[in-house]
Amino acid sequence: MPAxxxxxxxxxxxxxxxxxxxxxxxxxxxxxDDADQGYSQRIFYFHVxxxxxxxxxxxxxxxxxxxxxxxxxxxxDLRSYVGVHVGAIFGTLVLITGSIWAKVSxxxxxxWSDRQLNVFLVLFLYYCAYFMxxxxxxxxxxxxxxxxxxxxxxxxLIPLSILAVRIxxxxxxxxxxxxxxxxxxxxxxxxxxxxxxxMLCLAAGMIAMELRGKRAALRVRELRRRLEGTxx
Amino acid sequence: xxxxxxxxxxxxxxxxxxxxxVVLAMLQYVITTLVVIHFxxxxxGSSQKAAxxxxxxxxxxxxxxxxxxxxxxxxxxxxxxxxxxxxxDRAAIWLGKVLAQMTFLLIMEAIxxxxxxxxxxxxxxxxxxxxxxxxxxxxxxxxxxxxxVAGLAQATRARDVLLPVLFxxxxxxxxxxxxxxxxESFPGGSGxxxxxxxxxxxxxxxxxxxxxxxxxxxxx
Numbered sequence: 001m002p003a004x005x006x007x008x009x010x011x012x013x014x015x016x017x018x019x020x021x022x023x024x025x026x027x028x029x030x031x032x033d034d035a036d037q038g039y040s041q042r043i044f045y046f047h048v049x050x051x052x053x054x055x056x057x058x059x060x061x062x063x064x065x066x067x068x069x070x071x072x073x074x075x076x077d078l079r080s081y082v083g084v085h086v087g088a089i090f091g092t093l094v095l096i097t098g099s100i101w102a103k104v105s106x107x108x109x110x111x112w113s114d115r116q117l118n119v120f121l122v123l124f125l126y127y128c129a130y131f132m133x134x135x136x137x138x139x140x141x142x143x144x145x146x147x148x149x150x151x152x153x154x155x156x157l158i159p160l161s162i163l164a165v166r167i168x169x170x171x172x173x174x175x176x177x178x179x180x181x182x183x184x185x186x187x188x189x190x191x192x193x194x195x196x197x198x199m200l201c202l203a204a205g206m207i208a209m210e211l212r213g214k215r216a217a218l219r220v221r222e223l224r225r226r227l228e229g230t231x232x
Numbered sequence: 233x234x235x236x237x238x239x240x241x242x243x244x245x246x247x248x249x250x251x252x253x254v255v256l257a258m259l260q261y262v263i264t265t266l267v268v269i270h271f272x273x274x275x276x277g278s279s280q281k282a283a284x285x286x287x288x289x290x291x292x293x294x295x296x297x298x299x300x301x302x303x304x305x306x307x308x309x310x311x312x313x314x315x316x317x318x319x320x321d322r323a324a325i326w327l328g329k330v331l332a333q334m335t336f337l338l339i340m341e342a343i344x345x346x347x348x349x350x351x352x353x354x355x356x357x358x359x360x361x362x363x364x365x366x367x368x369x370x371x372x373x374x375x376x377x378x379x380x381v382a383g384l385a386q387a388t389r390a391r392d393v394l395l396p397v398l399f400x401x402x403x404x405x406x407x408x409x410x411x412x413x414x415x416e417s418f419p420g421g422s423g424x425x426x427x428x429x430x431x432x433x434x435x436x437x438x439x440x441x442x443x444x445x446x447x448x449x450x451x452x
Contacts, residue, residue: 069448167426
């Protein structure tokens, strides 16, 4: 591995650096046009993997939050925060790529009758509020437990939003949108998997790098405090 | 545990009877909100869908109003620290607050629902029973997540600002189901049963989550 990549998470970053360009190439030249939507459907290979990665990052954040509440080890709190943070970044990308795709294929930037859009929006809003909560509590054990409890509540929110949106729609709109996901050809599925793996590696790399930065910042602050003798 | 919770709820209700800080404001607020939303959507409140939405928007925002005061008295007088030191289960503090909040909401709705019917439905309204069931079930959910979130918000610097920001996203599934229940109770609707079941599930999930996590809140 080149020296520039020899840091925690460097492997993830390197893999994503290989996989994402490969996915772009596959999506652009290899897969056939979608029978229904034509060329524009190719954004699917980025939009859906990014969305799944967002869920994965939030799930990682929630897992670390549970681990924090169990162990009371501040390292889990930092991991949980970084997971939610990277999730929020990917979530923003999902909303952007999703809007572009919606504009091209449905003719609107946002469709309130689509189930997945609504569930995603609820979850995204919820985890955006996480940062407001976290940064208005003073640093320390209280902030860590509050953040952890809030992150965990999101785990209950996901299935319930899916269920609520489904109930509202099956009654208001009798026709249910079917995704074309199941009807994928092999080359489409391959491209999708490559893109998904690339996005996951990118997220893992970002999490590892941000953790490293945050830990370094904490360490610097601690050292400075000791140097100035204010930590007596 | 239940006894502790009841005693705490009684304390909050007694305080409210003596101070009359919250409930009167809630009543005023819920009626005003109904009127404001009605004018904001330019009279479209006469349509069933808009009316059902207005009702639940008004209930939700009024709940925020009372939740903002949920821990205020305890904090101003330092009772919260005393409660945390007291040899009671922390979940009992949460449960007591939930009971008190549910009572406030019930009083508010006992006035707001008839007024709402009078303003917007007249005799063409939905069947009242499923709507009342939805209101009762939603009260449990609103109080459950509301008190938990108020517990989170009360220790922060941006207390009153933060509460709605944390509370509203959590309550979206609840609002979706409650509005669905209301709409489906209109003559010709397919029945509110599914949405009511959902509200019950929501309450079970968040009651257990709140119960399990509350001990980690309210200071160390």
